[in-house]
Amino acid sequence: MKRPFVDLGACTLCMGCVEVCPEVFSQSDVGFIVVADLDDYPQACVNEAIKYCPEDAIGWEEAYVCIRVGR
Numbered sequence: 001m002k003r004p005f006v007d008l009g010a011c012t013l014c015m016g017c018v019e020v021c022p023e024v025f026s027q028s029d030v031g032f033i034v035v036a037d038l039d040d041y042p043q044a045c046v047n048e049a050i051k052y053c054p055e056d057a058i059g060w061e062e063a064y065v066c067i068r069v070g071r
């Protein structure tokens with residue numbers, strides 16, 4: 001599964017992604033952009049935020065699920 005990420009070092013807090021795709025991107029209490037924890041991300045919406053971001057700070061990354069195999 002893929003999930004969006006935000007490069008916080010590049011983000012200038014313009015709030016574009018929050019306006020375009022609020023179900024995924026929001027501003028945390030301490031001021032940086034956070035990605036919601038969802039089982040399924042709305043691709044069109046995230047891709048719109050990627051296009052909109054003036055700093056190219058948003059992308060997709062592969063999300064790995066950790067499965068613990070017990071003894």
Ligand code: SF4
Nearest residue numbers: 011014015016017053
């Ligand atoms: S659109 Fe890009 S620069 Fe603007 S707040 Fe979102 S991640 Fe940061």
